Amino acid sequence: MAAKPGSAPTTYSPSLTQKTRPPIFKGNDLDWVRPDGRGFHQCRPAFFRTGAVNSASGSAYAEFGNTKVIVSVFGPRESKKAMMYSDIGRLNCNVSYTTFATPVRGQGSDHKEFSSMLHKALEGAIMLETFPKTTVDVFALVLESGGSDLPVVISCASLALADAGIMMYDLVAAVSVSCLGKNLVIDPILEEESYQDGSLMLTCMPSRYEVTQLIFTGEWSTPDINEAMQLCLDACGKLGKVMRSCLKEATSASQE
Amino acid sequence: MVGLSVGEKHFIQGGIAQDLRSDGRKRLTYRPIYVETGVIPQAHGSARIRLGATDVIASVKAELGKPSALQPDKGKIAIYVDCSPTAAPMFEGRGGEELSTELSVALQRCLLGSGIDPSSLVIVEGKVCWDLYIDGLVISSDGNLLDALGAAIKAALSNTGIPKVNVASETSGDEQPEVNISDEEFLQFDTSGIPVIVTLTKVGRHYIVDATSEEESQISSAISISINRKGHICGLTKRGGAGLDPSIILDMISVAKHVSEQLINKLDSEIAAAEANEEES
Numbered sequence: 001m002a003a004k005p006g007s008a009p010t011t012y013s014p015s016l017t018q019k020t021r022p023p024i025f026k027g028n029d030l031d032w033v034r035p036d037g038r039g040f041h042q043c044r045p046a047f048f049r050t051g052a053v054n055s056a057s058g059s060a061y062a063e064f065g066n067t068k069v070i071v072s073v074f075g076p077r078e079s080k081k082a083m084m085y086s087d088i089g090r091l092n093c094n095v096s097y098t099t100f101a102t103p104v105r106g107q108g109s110d111h112k113e114f115s116s117m118l119h120k121a122l123e124g125a126i127m128l129e130t131f132p133k134t135t136v137d138v139f140a141l142v143l144e145s146g147g148s149d150l151p152v153v154i155s156c157a158s159l160a161l162a163d164a165g166i167m168m169y170d171l172v173a174a175v176s177v178s179c180l181g182k183n184l185v186i187d188p189i190l191e192e193e194s195y196q197d198g199s200l201m202l203t204c205m206p207s208r209y210e211v212t213q214l215i216f217t218g219e220w221s222t223p224d225i226n227e228a229m230q231l232c233l234d235a236c237g238k239l240g241k242v243m244r245s246c247l248k249e250a251t252s253a254s255q256e
Numbered sequence: 257m258v259g260l261s262v263g264e265k266h267f268i269q270g271g272i273a274q275d276l277r278s279d280g281r282k283r284l285t286y287r288p289i290y291v292e293t294g295v296i297p298q299a300h301g302s303a304r305i306r307l308g309a310t311d312v313i314a315s316v317k318a319e320l321g322k323p324s325a326l327q328p329d330k331g332k333i334a335i336y337v338d339c340s341p342t343a344a345p346m347f348e349g350r351g352g353e354e355l356s357t358e359l360s361v362a363l364q365r366c367l368l369g370s371g372i373d374p375s376s377l378v379i380v381e382g383k384v385c386w387d388l389y390i391d392g393l394v395i396s397s398d399g400n401l402l403d404a405l406g407a408a409i410k411a412a413l414s415n416t417g418i419p420k421v422n423v424a425s426e427t428s429g430d431e432q433p434e435v436n437i438s439d440e441e442f443l444q445f446d447t448s449g450i451p452v453i454v455t456l457t458k459v460g461r462h463y464i465v466d467a468t469s470e471e472e473s474q475i476s477s478a479i480s481i482s483i484n485r486k487g488h489i490c491g492l493t494k495r496g497g498a499g500l501d502p503s504i505i506l507d508m509i510s511v512a513k514h515v516s517e518q519l520i521n522k523l524d525s526e527i528a529a530a531e532a533n534e535e536e537s
Contacts, residue, residue, distance in 0.1 A: 112357060113357055113358065116358055120494075120495070204502075208499060209501065210499025211494070211501070212494075214492060214494040216491055218491070219488045219489070220489045221488055226506065229502055229506070
């Protein structure tokens with residue numbers, strides 16, 4: 001319909017969904033099924049593709065259900081002249097959300113600490129001494145936030161670094177677990193995260209069996225911690241295999 | 257940040273391996289803690305903690321606000337940390353922002369998860385609640401900022417008196433109820449459930465507690481664990497870049513639990529002594 005000249009465009013905003021959202025599970029309901037039908041200990045199917053951005057040294061795109069992330073790696077590039085000489089390389093990470101990534105526009109700015117968390121997760125895996133005096137920039141963009149964003153960003157970033165040819169000790173795989181009442185749920189979606197009582201995010205190097213980053217929130221007892229960590233380590237091992245097969249496909253495709 | 261020579265690094269690592277640190281402490285001993293409460297008269301609660309040369313102040317201010325639409329029966333709590341340039345010249349302007357954000361997020365994770373109950377802050381459900389602003393200020397930094405800030409916030413909260421509020425007679429619909437803030441009566445927080453934060457730093461093959469900034473420059477990795485009185489973990493953050501074997505992490509958790517018992521008792525007695533001092537003066 002053509003707008004009449006001089007009239008302001010009408011905007012439509014959906015009315016706020018019901019103020020009290022019924023909880024998606026009630027108490028200790030063990031028969032509760034997750035909204036997308038997965039088992040409690042089942043991760044979302046992972047989709048990875050490297051070489052998403054042509055102008056970057058390396059890049060990767062990851063899609064876990066509704067969480068879509070793209071990461072570009074630039075470098076090693078000359079460090080800014082203002083920075084002091086350093087005989088090991090520098091890693092600079094930045095995680096940003098698009099404004100349309102979250103259900104409410106602009107909510108991504110709540111996650112400013114993700115950049116430093118990504119940095120900590122990756123710096124243990126990169127051989128910084130192989131590129132002295134230079135900087136490697138990792139830029140992550142979350143296109144759609146569907147829960148468990150930071151683990152997907154970390155896994156995708158390590159694939160992008162591998163695609164860029166940066167030397168690393170091992171790939172970095174990350175997984176998060178949510179505690180909902182008495183149940184431990186792996187790879188939570190956005191809805192499950194908003195009801196969680198506690199969460200655990202674990203980043204590890206699967207082949208070396210070393211944890212590079214570990215963050216707990218909420219109250220945990222020691223047996224729960226053991227169980228959750230074991231779950232995460234198993235899941236990271238499987239995720240590492242998926243990531244490796246993606247890299248192999250990419251190289252075999254380019255050789256043909 | 258001090259630059260250390262290779263000889264100094266070996267000295268620190270060797271000493272730690274033999275359970276004797278540069279200032280004579282054992283690996284799992286804290287520096288003496290000094291607590292003063294009520295240092296900021298303008299705030300509803302405040303405390304200053306000195307841990308060796310680390311000096312931090314925490315202040316709690318409560319303001320009336322509206323609860324969020326998603327959680328109408330809970331008040332709001334926000335924790336911010338500011339690293340002042342008096343601690344280190346590199347904190348001037350935006351230099352200290354990264355450290356401040358990291359500390360704020362770590363404190364929010366540890367203390368807001370299960371430490372303070374937000375439903376005790378609501379006055380009229382859905383309309384009026386208390387907004388609690390907890391601010392930490394780092395005046396002087398000699399390592400172990402997170403533990404000091406956690407202890408300062410715990411002390412500040414036990415010093416906090418939220419003014420009693422009288423709600424005017426029943427109002428209907430969307431009208432804002434009238435509230436009278438009394439100047440006389442105060443409600444105290446119950447802080448026995450608030451966790452303490454213990455940072456364990458791994459140097460070589462051993463763990464130390466309460467690292468000075470010299471020791472912190474040597475870390476391969478560190479874990480900050482927030483443990484409450486019941487021995488439950490309320491939050492955990494791994495800091496530092498190197499990878500850690502999962503069994504080492506579980507071992508560090510059990511060591512931290514053991515250390516936290518002594519720390520909680522020591523801190524509670526210091527806070528009680530400080531409050532008693534404040535009432536006398």
